[in-house]
């Protein structure tokens with residue numbers, strides 16, 4: 230009984246955090262996120278970010294890097310509508326083709342922890358956001374299976390999270406985030422807890438998904454090399470209070486592989502961005 234209640238609460242919290250946190254706030258045609266002069270002061274008095282202005286265009290892969298405490302997560306949560314801000318303005322155009330915000334297909338959020346429900350199978354975890362939105366059963370099962378295929382886990386649909394490695398759990402978390410067909414994918418250090426080999430593999434898989442779906446990604450990481458490898462542009466932040474120090478475009482063509490990681494351009498870009506932090 231107690232367990233049933235905690236499941237209920239956890240699933241309701243998940244719905245509130247990930248699904249209902251979306252804002253309906255149209256922006257101009259190609260700009261999917263527009264932040265202007267955003268300031269966030271917590272109740273404790275901490276000024277987490279100040280004067281943050283940033284435009285993100287549809288289809289971009291934008292990484293946010295910076296020292297611990299510079300406000301990366303605060304910024305991502307504000308974009309997600311999971312946290313309010315003290316000053317400035319935010320516009321999100323994440324819904325339908327007319328730029329109207331939509332609770333059904335706006336944005337999804339991936340946390341560092343895969344946050345899977347241990348009592349649900351892999352496919353039931355991926356289905357969860359669709360079930361909460363009351364998508365018909367056959368439709369949601371097909372959508373979930375398609376996303377599991379996308380992350381290479383269709384054979385594990387009936388497994389439980391405890392039977393999966395850390396990398397596989399994160400793949401399930403990504404499949405769940407993609408299940409509702411969002412236009413905007415917000416990722417907060419999703420690969421921070423993984424070993425380097427797994428991280429490299431997931432970086433490549435994520436880029437493949439990004440290219441196949443045309444989704445816009447905003448990706449928070451501590452890892453400058455990861456940001457350079459993945460992104461169309463890297464937002465370098467500094468702390469106390471968190472501000473954007475510089476936005477560095479990464480112009481290397483996609484698909485990107487090991488040849489980019491071992492190139493002079495990659496080394497130079499990583500050094501330039503590291504020197505900004």
Ligand SMILES: Nc1ncnc2c1ncn2[C@@H]1O[C@H](COP(=O)(O)OP(=O)(O)OP(=O)(O)O)[C@@H](O)[C@H]1O
Pocket residue numbers: 271272273275276277295296297298299300301302303304451
């Ligand atoms: N809920 C909160 N209440 C009060 N202060 C907070 C809260 N969340 C974050 N902060 C403070 O705001 C600042 C920015 O925190 P935030 O977590 O956004 O930074 P971050 O760059 O994501 O850090 P990290 O890389 O360590 O995760 C820090 O000084 C942090 O202590």
